[in-house]
Amino acid sequence: MKHAARSLLLMAAWCCPCVQAAADPSGPDQVRVPAGTYIPFLRIAAGPDQIPVRSFFLDTSPITRGEFLDFVRDHPTWRKSRIKRLFGESSYLRDWHDDLDPGTGLDEPVTYVSWFAARAYCEAHSKRLPTIAEWERAAGSDSRVITPPPERHIATPVGFAMGVPAPDLPPPRLNVGEVWEWNLDFNSALVSGRASSSGTASSLFCGDGYRARNADDYAAFLRYSLRSSLRADYALRNLGFRCAL
Amino acid sequence: MNRRGRWLLSIGVIVTLAVAVILWRHHSFTHAEHQTSSTRAPMSERSLYQLESAWRTDADRSLRLRELRGHYQIVVLMFTECVGICPILVKQLQHLQTTLPPAIDASTRFVAISIDPDRDTPQVLSHYRQQMHLDSRWTLLTGDSIAVREVTAVLGFNYAPGPADQFVHSSLVSVLDPAGSVIHQQPGAADMQDIVRIIAADKERRADLSHASSLRHAAW
Numbered sequence: 001m002k003h004a005a006r007s008l009l010l011m012a013a014w015c016c017p018c019v020q021a022a023a024d025p026s027g028p029d030q031v032r033v034p035a036g037t038y039i040p041f042l043r044i045a046a047g048p049d050q051i052p053v054r055s056f057f058l059d060t061s062p063i064t065r066g067e068f069l070d071f072v073r074d075h076p077t078w079r080k081s082r083i084k085r086l087f088g089e090s091s092y093l094r095d096w097h098d099d100l101d102p103g104t105g106l107d108e109p110v111t112y113v114s115w116f117a118a119r120a121y122c123e124a125h126s127k128r129l130p131t132i133a134e135w136e137r138a139a140g141s142d143s144r145v146i147t148p149p150p151e152r153h154i155a156t157p158v159g160f161a162m163g164v165p166a167p168d169l170p171p172p173r174l175n176v177g178e179v180w181e182w183n184l185d186f187n188s189a190l191v192s193g194r195a196s197s198s199g200t201a202s203s204l205f206c207g208d209g210y211r212a213r214n215a216d217d218y219a220a221f222l223r224y225s226l227r228s229s230l231r232a233d234y235a236l237r238n239l240g241f242r243c244a245l
Numbered sequence: 246m247n248r249r250g251r252w253l254l255s256i257g258v259i260v261t262l263a264v265a266v267i268l269w270r271h272h273s274f275t276h277a278e279h280q281t282s283s284t285r286a287p288m289s290e291r292s293l294y295q296l297e298s299a300w301r302t303d304a305d306r307s308l309r310l311r312e313l314r315g316h317y318q319i320v321v322l323m324f325t326e327c328v329g330i331c332p333i334l335v336k337q338l339q340h341l342q343t344t345l346p347p348a349i350d351a352s353t354r355f356v357a358i359s360i361d362p363d364r365d366t367p368q369v370l371s372h373y374r375q376q377m378h379l380d381s382r383w384t385l386l387t388g389d390s391i392a393v394r395e396v397t398a399v400l401g402f403n404y405a406p407g408p409a410d411q412f413v414h415s416s417l418v419s420v421l422d423p424a425g426s427v428i429h430q431q432p433g434a435a436d437m438q439d440i441v442r443i444i445a446a447d448k449e450r451r452a453d454l455s456h457a458s459s460l461r462h463a464a465w
Contacts, residue, residue, distance in 0.1 A: 085290035086399065115398060187398050188405035232398035 030057040030245065031138075031174050036166070038133040041220040053137040058130060059242035061175040063121060065096075066106035068113070071121050073100060078117050085233070088114035092235040109179045109240040115232040118182045118241035127243035129184035132227065134244055139164055139176055158238055161222035179240035186227045293399060294425035298392035300358075303370035303385040310396075311425065313384065316354040317444050318421040321433075322402050322414070324361035325373045330416040334433045335377055338418070341437040342382065349444050352423070355379075358396060359387045360404050360412060400427070422447055 037050040072079045079100070080093040094112045096102045102110075113121075115129075122128050130138070139162070158180055165174040230239075294311035302308050319338060323331035338355055345353060357379075359365035365373075370385040379385070388396075397404060404414035416433035420440055429443040 084295055086292065086295050185394060185405075187394070187401070187403045228403060231401050232395070 028172060029060055031060050031169055031172055032056075033058050033134070033138045033166075033169060036137050036168070038137045041136075041217065041224055051133055053133050056130075056134055057245040058134070058138050058174065059127075059244070060172050062109035062179055062181060062240040062242045063118075064107050065102040065110045068110040068121065069100065069102050069106070071124060075120065075124060078120055083114075083117070087116040087233060089233045089235050092117070094235065095237075111179055111238055111240045112235040113182075113239070113241065114235050115182050115186065115230070117235075119184070121241070122243035125243060127245045129182055129241060130244035131185050132183045132188060135181065135183055138166055138169065138174060157222055161219040161226075164219070179238050180223075180226055180236070182230075182239065182241040183227060186230050187232075289424050289426045291427070292425035293396070293421060293427065296392075296395055296399070298388055298395055300386040300388040300392060301367050303367050303374050305367040305371075308384075308386065313354070313356065313421070314425060315423050316352055317349075317423060317447075318354050318356050318384075318425075319440060320356045320358065320400070320419040320421060322358050322360050322397060322400070322404075322417065324359050324412060325365050325369055326361070326410060328411065330433055332377070334416060334418065335379075337433070337437055339377070339379070341440065342380075344438075345441060346445075349441060349448070352448065353382075353444060355383045357383060357385050358393070359385075360393050360397065360402075360414065362387060362390050362393060401430070420444065 033053075033056055035055040036053050038053050039050050076082055077084075080096055081099050083092055091112055092114060093102075096112075119129055159177045162177045162180060165176060294309075294314060296310050298310070300308045300310070319341075321331075321334050321338060323335060335357060342350075342355065359370065365387045367387060370387055373379075374383070374385055400417065400419050402415045402417050404412050407413040418431050418433055418435075418437075418440065419427050420429040420443060422428045428447055429440065431439060
């Protein structure tokens with residue numbers, strides 16, 4: 001009978017959601033990014049040269065398909081058949097077989113996720129999406145001069161444009177470059193420098209090129225132009241996310 | 246009861262309890278979901294009114310976007326200290342307001358949403374209403390930075406803090422139908438009369454739909 005009582009206790013622990021372990025906010029899967037500065041890639045006339053970035057924690061890797069599966073299990077409104085179109089376009093989780101079946105590659109970054117879904121995931125883990133300033137601080141975009149890439153890089157623009165951890169980060173190593181990533185304030189990217197500009201036409205890639213702080217930084221061009229062309233419901237094949245704290 | 250019987254009984258108890266707990270959790274879960282979906286049911290999947298963020302009006306009243314339901318809403322994003330396009334856009338919309346045909350005028354309202362939560366308090370918005378002579382058909386809203394980020398991200402409006410306490414930002418007018426779906430967007434500089442044509446066409450389409458459905462009812 002003692003045996004049975006113990007089994008019952010175990011069973012109760014398994015059934016009660018409150019006993020499930022909460023995610024450790026600063027575990028081995030996060031890197032502590034020291035305070036630093038962010039130099040906006042696009043100059044704004046009379047704007048600040050550097051923006052201070054406070055110290056924060058950043059996931060070392062993008063969220064995986066397996067992790068996202070756990071999330072949609074617990075939060076049915078974010079399953080592929082349930083999501084409202086405002087929060088995720090029709091390609092949302094397109095490469096999943098079913099609501100709870102991502103197929104293979106559970107350790108690979110989840111993609112085809114919208115900004116809303118990425119935000120909801122991070123919030124469910126008591127975290128948030130990193131801002132552009134934070135992301136750029138951690139990815140060390142200012143730490144090297146990037147010249148136009150040789151042909152072989154063009155084949156994988158993501159790996160080329162997203163692959164530079166800042167040199168002053170402590171371990172563990174930050175893994176970047178597998179996918180594009182959502183930022184909390186993605187829609188603050190690449191706006192025109194004039195408040196009186198009309199519409200979005202003037203904020204297209206080439207139109208803003210003259211404002212680039214470093215015209216050789218082709219990688220930053222790619223990142224900024226991608227972000228500025230996104231909308232919150234977009235779900236793209238190579239766009240994932242990670243969380244910050 | 247022998248040892249084996251007691252053992253079987255305890256296993257039976259555990260299994261029964263486990264099944265009961267699972268069924269109960271499943272039930273409360275589906276029940277909760279059912280309630281949410283039924284309160285949301287009448288809304289279009291693309292409706293902006295699904296956003297749950299809390300706003301404050303210039304009368305310092307709290308407001309959810311879904312309270313704007315029932316009218317066409319012409320939405321503009323602005324901040325009161327804007328020295329660029331925002332006051333011009335508001336003035337252009339005010340002018341549009343005076344030219345609306347009566348039928349459209351009756352079903353159309355205007356919303357100005359501030360992208361400057363720090364400075365645009367309800368009091369500041371209230372002052373702005375007087376200064377710009379905005380009548381009761383205008384709703385002026387301010388919210389926290391996340392609420393602003395969310396609604397701008399949905400509308401495709403880009404903005405960032407700029408020099409001299411200004412924002413650099415898109416200039417955009419959006420039109421929502423009575424259920425909160427975006428039916429039209431245009432840059433501020435475009436012809437405002439397009440908005441009237443779009444609303445008129447949408448009203449006509451709705452009238453046709455409801456006429457067709459009442460005919461079907463009559464036939465039954």
